[in-house]
Amino acid sequence: MAKLRHSRFDCAPGCAVEAAVGLIDGKWKSIILYQLLKGTLRFGEIHRLIPNVTPRMLTNQLRELEADGLITRTVFAQVPPRVDYALSPLGRSMEPVLMALKAWGDAHIGLYGKPHEVAGA
Amino acid sequence: MAKLRHSRFDCAPGCAVEAAVGLIDGKWKSIILYQLLKGTLRFGEIHRLIPNVTPRMLTNQLRELEADGLITRTVFAQVPPRVDYALSPLGRSMEPVLMALKAWGDAHIGLYGKPHEVAGA
């Protein structure tokens, strides 16, 4: 059996932090959730907003976010196919976390804006 | 050359979020930072607070956090050795992120408290 995701929850003092981090653990997940804050998006729209992700990984991480209950996936029976992704109420409850991350990133992005050029802290 | 950590910063709209997430990307990092919110800790104290981490990984992630400027490491020339770890001002500025993660985790830990038992969202 593959290691269970989130299996590390052991209710130590850091547990709550760990639980939250575990849900956004995946290279593209936090970006996907952040983009969905603005509203429902289709697969292709997400891909245009995050061009560096491969279709395989985008699908993979959308499926995991759905399995974790953070987003909803709605398929429209038409051609070409249309699939809408949106934050679920649980996902929406992550907004304070995502906005805290953004606020921190906005304030400090200059420290890491270029590879190899980390400013002295 | 190994891939640079944080090399994925490309200043897309999610960039700021990505930057912040990249700094806590590592199985134990968010827990370490969370524990250090309470104040300076020695290596062994951190290990007692996070018993599941191996010494190798604890050292590895402490070194990365230090390299990223989030924590400071102070060596005392004595025997047995004593090394203190503390949040740097930059690390301290992550407190809102860590507290947002904790608040979210506290509110929702029940959803993921046990492996294999994800409540319907």
Added chain:
DNA sequence: GCCTATACTATCATAAAGGATAGCATGATG
């Protein structure tokens, strides 16, 4: 002299994360 403590280091191993590339079914369009 042996044991203990501390904060690691060294080495090997396993598992997983993520990427690269090519391809698919269906209808619409020209």
Added chain:
DNA sequence: CATCATGCTATCCTTTATGATAGTATAGGC
């Protein structure tokens, strides 16, 4: 009939993350 769009899937591959285990230097305590 060829091309296009969409949202993927399949397969193989590379890289990285993490773990398991054993070991280390130095002084102090018994």
